[in-house]
Amino acid sequence: MDDKVKELLDRVRDTAVGAADAANQTARAAGKKAGQMVDVAKLNVQLFDLNGEFSEVLRQLGQVMYDTHKGQEEDGEKITALLARADELSGKVEELKERIAALRQSKACPDCGAVCGKEDQFCRRCGRAL
Numbered sequence: 001m002d003d004k005v006k007e008l009l010d011r012v013r014d015t016a017v018g019a020a021d022a023a024n025q026t027a028r029a030a031g032k033k034a035g036q037m038v039d040v041a042k043l044n045v046q047l048f049d050l051n052g053e054f055s056e057v058l059r060q061l062g063q064v065m066y067d068t069h070k071g072q073e074e075d076g077e078k079i080t081a082l083l084a085r086a087d088e089l090s091g092k093v094e095e096l097k098e099r100i101a102a103l104r105q106s107k108a109c110p111d112c113g114a115v116c117g118k119e120d121q122f123c124r125r126c127g128r129a130l
């Protein structure tokens, strides 16, 4: 492996700790909104878009790697920004997958809209028969 690429990978590794923190913060912020009722189909559209964006960021990171291999000066800020974006998107994708899974296991109360378990006989919030 060339030294330039090795240096680049060292830099990528060095950003990993901070990036994990950023991803956790994103997941926590998203978790607060998890109680809202949203349609699974809408979430699947969001998931599709996020996955597309995530792939694009990974493609750009690959491009930086190859450019470095070809002898181009690496752009540290660009790499850091791309890695942060990748972590953010990855966190959002995981969070969305969890929400979709949770919604598939649930049903909404027709009166108050509360999310209840699929097997629940009565609404957990208002007590209406389901």
Ligand SMILES: [Zn+2]
Pocket (backbone or CB within 6 Å): 109, 110, 111, 112, 113, 114, 123, 124, 125, 126, 127, 128
């Ligand atoms: Zn209810």
